[in-house]
Amino acid sequence: MNSCVITFPGSNCDRDMDVALKQFGFKNKMVWHNDIELPKSDLVVLPGGFSYGDYLRCGSMASKSKIMQSVINFAKTGGMLMGICNGFQILVETELVPGVLLRNKYLEFICKNVFVKINNSENNYFKNIKKNTLELHIAHNEGNYFCSDDQMKEIEDNNQIALLYCDENGVVNEKINSNGSSKNIAGIFNKEKNILGMMPHPERMIDSYLSGVDGSIFFENLINNLR
């Protein structure tokens, strides 16, 4: 399986994503934001970080990078495109997924382990994962998902919510919603479910000596689904 990770100026989880993808069997390539064409890929990843220093709005300048036209074309023709953290912010700026990401409720950066409930497993990202909840890691300042009521209705009608912040037993409630996201949303799909944006970092959970191993479950499953 071929994958590629786009590096924007200010990306800082690009290496971590490269390490993770390779660890689970992807042949991964790094792509510079100023390039025009994508290499042949089964999966394209927009990594975490602070592309363009988060200036203007998080993800906004990166969404206009040269490479993004190819990324958009790739995704619109059904290619698997995943945005993690800042990558998710770039995805909402390109409007490939609906909604926006506001500053966290308490206006503070949050770095910690969280539990997320898989809300829709009828797709190549989460199909066949045996667990209902995953323990992942968040590290962001702007992860407070928000959208209009109309958009929310459409999102729900199309079953586009991918992940919800929950407690360790899978219960979704306001108390564990540390960034203030509408309905505890941690990740969201486009209508066709080939594009996934999510705040948690699976690439930081791939080794028992790190924060945990549920990221391994995610990547192992992902490559198997794509094979």
Next chain:
Amino acid sequence: MVNEKIAIVHGLNKDEYKKICNLLKRVPNITELGIFSAMWNEHCSYKTSKLHLKNLPTGGKKVIQGPGENAGVIDIGDDDAIVFKIESHNHPSFIEPYQGAATGVGGIMRDVFTMGARPIANLNSIHFGSPQHKKTRNLLRGVVHGIGGYGNCIGVPTIAGQTSFDESYNGNILVNAMTLGLVKKNKIFYSKATGLNKPIIYVGSKTGRDGIHGASMASTIFDEKIEEKKPTVQVGDPFTEKLLLEACLELMAGNSIIAIQDMGAAGLTSSSIEMASKGKLGVELNLNEVPCRELKMTPYEIMLSESQERMLIVLENGKEDIAKKIFDKWNLDFAIIGKTTNSKKIELYFNKEKVVDIPIAALVENSPMYDRKWKKTKLPKKNKIEKEQFKNLKISNVLNKILANPNVCNKEWIWQQYDHTVMGDTIQKPGGDAGVVRIHKTNKAVAASVDSSATYCWAHPLTGGKQIVCESWRNLISVGAEPIAITNCLNFGNPEKEENMGEFVECVQGLSEASKYLNLPVVSGNVSFYNQTKEKSIKPTPSIGGVGLIIDYKQMITMDLKKIDNIILVIGKTEGHLDQSVFSREILNEKNGPPPEINLFNEKNNGETVLSLIKKNLIKSAHDVSLGGIITALAKMCIKGKIGIKIKKPNYLINQFEYLFGEDQGRYIVEIEKNDYNKVIEILNKSSIHYDELGIVTEKDMIIDDKSKVTIDELITSNTNWLTNYMSK
């Protein structure tokens, strides 16, 4: 026209001004005076501290580079080296907490990657005034946001730190930032320029009017007009620094660079002069070529600006195009601004006129050095605590109170705002004895911690100085790392006052003695004097950053208790020393008395033995005993492991409070398996180590001497609520 009065406004004294005129054999012009003031202030010249710092041990088998470069470098085997340093950004952080702290982090990271190393971990030691002081909450919030705002953006994990509160910091907070970087031994870059007519390159951000005289500001005491100094605080841009980091490392992968130096304190002035001085060369710069952010900047402003994210590089001839291409790729300014010469002078041109002409030696070798008067601090008399004072105290109440003490409580509110997991190698997060990161794609890991004990140093600087080095050593050992070297950030009051100078001199003596004995060379550091507002100076606060190596990261130890029925031992002798302990200060309200004594022989023996037990896989969890004594350390181990403990005080002559809350040094708490008991005891006996068998790990609750019981939930609540509640007000 420059005169004595203008020199004094620049922070120079009459004698220093006279010396400048003598060295130049003429009156300096204003730009030259600015350059002298920048090079001769305390921050850059170490004129007060030099004499005493000489006594610190700085060399050793594993030291590749000691003090004198941008940072120290140590050997961790297999061609890998760790570059590290700690630095203060106290004055700017008090005036403008967000930018002050942010640029402190930016500056120290630049020091590390200037040497060719990719930063792999950040740490910090931050000290605030009394929680009741009106400024404390906002300063704490601003500093934490600043540290996070910069470090998170660059993508370097912040893996450990220390936060303290004391009223002596009410008018002068401390922000010390430390960075560790990883480099291959044969790819280390230095600041010594060599060769004539080599191009001098300016890269990074443009030069603006921010931070002019920042270094001089850092060398004065505060008064009520301090807010007016806001323009001397630099403004950071972590995004540019991230680009600069990647661009520099890309250029360093080739062989274009002869010397490189970041523009930190005193900007272009000190960077160009240091490169020339080390290479015994001269420099000639054309200031019209310096990329400027603002119009009509004068040579004076260009030379003294402390705009951030800038580097000066001496390139090999003919490599200009290669270098320019890399900096263009990263959208950074790149300008050839001058060349090396054999004049041994700094010669600056502006609008085709020579505006500065100073011999380098006048600025560096001839800089002033002072042997300031200092006063010895007598060892205070021990307090005699009457039995009456313990009578109405309940262990569980006292423990809960100490766990909630601002200096002991859980600091999660702080470190959750720092990205501590980016780079995917953080295997011990903040909140343990030391942070640990793996060396990417190897079995090795490095541990780092940062410590200071201002209360001990204030009570008796000599003992306090020794104590911090020992504490650093213990924190590294507690995670299973072999301590290798330290860096120090020496925060003190006004050295022109004999008491403050005495605190400095004796703390340094203490540091020196302990680091020699424990074989922990000091490879880098910085000195911050004048931490004082009007007449009130801070408690002497040397911060020590320690670095250790774990050969196989799978042998790393954490402090959380692991398994029911495991045995708990205290390694090291408990004498029940309560003076200067949290117990004495907070419960008995007794602020005087000597700090706990340091016995370097026991310290070394205990530490080495614990480390050998860890290497034999005989220890399941470990934690050093520090603030709040044995019981506080145990409580933290229970909290982390979410598991209980049942202990009995050994039959010593000292009472229960002295045993449980005493802050005697050189002690560790370790958890061992029942099956390993005999093996462990044999090793401890063989090394003549005193140990107490304290009890066993249980399912739940902390039970002391069958009488006092505290639930783990209660411990957690006491320990975690204080800071969160405080910050949500």
